[in-house]
Amino acid sequence: MFDEQDIMSLCKDAGFYPADEVKQLSKGWWSQAYSFRHEGKDWVLRINGSDKDFRKDQKAWELLHEITPVPGIRLIGKFRDNFYAVSEKCSGITLIDDHVTSSEIVFELFDTLLQMRTFNTNGLNGWALMNERFEGTYNSWEDWLLSFHNHKMDYTLQQLVNDGLFESMLHKVALNRIKQLLPFCKTEKYLVHGDAGFDNVLSDGKKITGVIDWGEAALGDFLYDIAYLFFNTETVDYKGYWQQFVQQRQLQIPFMEERLRCYQMVIGLNSVAIAAHTRNEKIYHLDRNKLMQLL
Structure with missing residues (x-):
């Protein structure tokens, strides 16, 4: 400190x-x-x-x-x-839950995240989590989704189970369901923020004024950022807003529901692993319940 x-x-x-x-x-x-x-x-x-x-x-x-x-x-x-x-310093305030006051702000967030699809990734090598040179560190998007790896925390599945909080059966069931959904997740290579929303996006109440903290940036499916919003909040109805947004923008996204569910489960599985590793039982049980509802 x-x-x-x-x-x-x-x-x-x-x-x-x-x-x-x-x-x-x-x-x-x-x-x-x-x-x-x-x-x-x-x-x-x-x-x-x-x-x-x-x-x-x-x-x-x-x-x-x-x-x-x-x-x-x-x-x-x-x-x-x-x-x-x-x-x-960006103007505005972060989009933590109580700062999301209108559908217009949420739609601006969706538009900002989807605008990143226009970036040409052909010159970027690899897939998934990127290093500081913006090179993907995995051979494929699917490899990363199945990796059960956190690049900032040193743990293994066996270590988490041995510590007593993480349940091996939960990992087995979630991983099997993720594997069932992987065929729907074939994707072109897009730039993914990986930790979008909340305290990493700022708004002046009308426009998105800043997207910060690119430490989890990856190369993969743009829908991952949307799934991240779905899983990580209970006070803002991002799912409902997204349905309205897709309808209003007349977006045609193949296998959208399957892809969103798969990524939410990946995010959920990693979230309970982090909670177990840090011995945060409250967050563990909260995220475990959310993950179970997706299975």
Whole structure:
């Protein structure tokens, strides 16, 4: 944890001094974020133990800023045993559940995510989770869906079962159902954010003003981002909004329901694994119940 003096020292080392109005924005598993003001402009400072996610953010801006509101990173550097990145501050507020106040905002979110389909991925190698050079790290989209792997947490199925919370039968049943749905998930290669919505998307109430944190970015099916919204909220009816959106936009998406269900189960299985690994029993049982309803 960093105090205000640490942040001021970091800003000075990075050439952003004096830094005024320093405020902590978030404290996640992997990073901390702060806002500050320098020479009349608002900035965001993030600190992480690795610079890989920052490099992916930088690559996302380079490739996507003309079609998606990705904030530009001005500087990536090292501070003590950590890495930091300074980026432009997006206007608006994050789309955490109580900030989603209208269907117009949700439709803007869907439009923003689907706009990424226009990006030509032919020059990007591999599939699924990307490295900081935006190269997929799997041979196929299907390989990743079946991998039961988290690139930021070191666990195996056997370790989770041995720890006593994770149920091997739950994994077996969910994996079999995912395999049944895989034939419907053949897809062209699209750019996928992988962690869209909530505190990674900002809005001014009318437009989406920022899509941030590309650490989970992947190459695969654009519907994965929609399924992520479905699974990870209970207070916003993203499923209902999506049905309205598809009808209004007259979208024709082959095997849409099968693909969305498959990805929700993949997300759910990974979610209960993370909860088991971190010994968060409340989240484990909550996500387990959601996963069971999909089987």
